[in-house]
Amino acid sequence: MNDLSRASELNASIRGNFRGPVRATDLSFVVPAFNEEANIAESIRRIHHHARRLVSSHEIIVVDDGSTDGTLEKTRAVGAQIPLRVIRLSRNFGKEQAIMAGLENAVGAAVVVMDADLQEPLQVLETMLAHRAEGFEVVFATRAHRKDESFAKRLFTSVFYKLLNLGAEAPIPADARDFRLMDRRVVDALCALPERNRFMKGLYGWVGFRTKSVPIELKRRQGGKSKFGFRGLLRLGLTGMTSFTTWPLRVWTGIGFSIAILSILYGLWIMFRTLMFGVDVPGWSTLTVAIFLLGGVQLISIGVLGEYLGRVFTEVKGRPGYIIADVINTEEGCLR
Incomplete structure (x- = not known):
């Protein structure tokens, strides 16, 4: 057995120890959160409200990516009224790995990935589900504009994606968001990939499937501040460049x-x-x-x-991309 096979078994063992009984559901929401105590409770309430109108059954999975503020406590508090699962990672592994932790534990026929900063309009979920009914397996949000960003960030983003797409096997849209709806087949394909250095926007394009974009107008952040400074963006950019082009x-x-x-x-x-x-x-x-x-x-x-x-x-080295510390299932009121 090679190193990658052993690492895959280790990841499966970690997930299996905490997942508990699996129940099929129509729609899973994966919400990665790092130091989002100002937004997480309201995000969960809004997701739950919209999901109840759109599907008959849903689950909300909050991935606490090693938060050092009150994100976990706020999430558990709102979980007393709204059934959800909280996956607490042992430390901060980064947003890409937090997304994967959620995807690998989601059981829905379709999965929605979205941020916890309340910037993305949940009203677009209805449009996403309509496109899925038309046969699209991936429906993702794109920024309608970047007027709210500095000139330096717009320039950096534009140059980076142009360079990245020079040698990429599949085009990676420059304005694509992590906010997207994916069919179960797409999620399974992403979870089957063995790599550790993950650039999710590139992986979304690499796995293929029928894709549709939906332009959205981002709202102003309700509280807190963005966790992606220049150093974080540069690190993510290097990961994307070395993962998808030579x-x-x-x-x-x-x-x-x-x-x-x-x-x-x-x-x-x-x-x-x-x-x-x-x-x-x-x-x-x-x-x-x-x-x-x-x-x-x-x-x-x-x-x-x-x-x-x-x-x-x-x-x-074959190390897992993340380590789960524990999973809190608020519906059952117990710690797994």
Whole structure:
């Protein structure tokens, strides 16, 4: 048995110890939450209200991604009135892994992933379900505009997705949100993927299936602040780039060939000039610039190679993407 198989069995064992009895339901809601004490209770109430109007049965799964504020307590408090499951991770593993923890524990015929910040309009759920009835297996929300973001963030996002889509096997929409409705077959396909470094927007596109986008107008955040600063976005961007395209490696291969060809041509020119006009005074400044240029190029190319090698190192270790500390089922009022 290889390392990936053993890791998959370990993940299954972790989920099996906490899932409890499985009951089929029409719709599962997966809500990853990290330090969302200001929004989580109202988010759950709104989800429950809309779900009761749209489907006959539903479940709400809140994934507490190692929150350090009162998110867990607020969730348990609202769970006294609204049946839900709370999956508490042992530490903060990141939003991508929190989403996977929810997907791997959801039992609905369809699953909705959404944030807990109250920015996404729940009214669009009716439209999503209508598109699913038309035969679309994935219905996802896209931003109608980015006027609320800074120029730097808009520029970074635009450049990143253009670079990412240069070598991606499947196009990844730049304005797509994690807010999406997925059929059970799509969820099962995502859960079957063995990789640990997950860039969910890329994986959504990679698994395929019939897809439909729905533009939405994001609301202003009700409370708290975004957990994705520049460093977090940069880290996520590197994960996406190294997971879905190899063009950075090819670019530095091209740069290496170009520098080698230019060096050969320059060497031929020096040889010709020496034969025709003799030896001139050595150019120390030119030599210094050339050494620093080539040294910088080599270090950058090693760094790019190191990013890919680091991803491989993480994958071959076979550690699970997340660890569940406990699961609180408020419907039964007990801790599993």
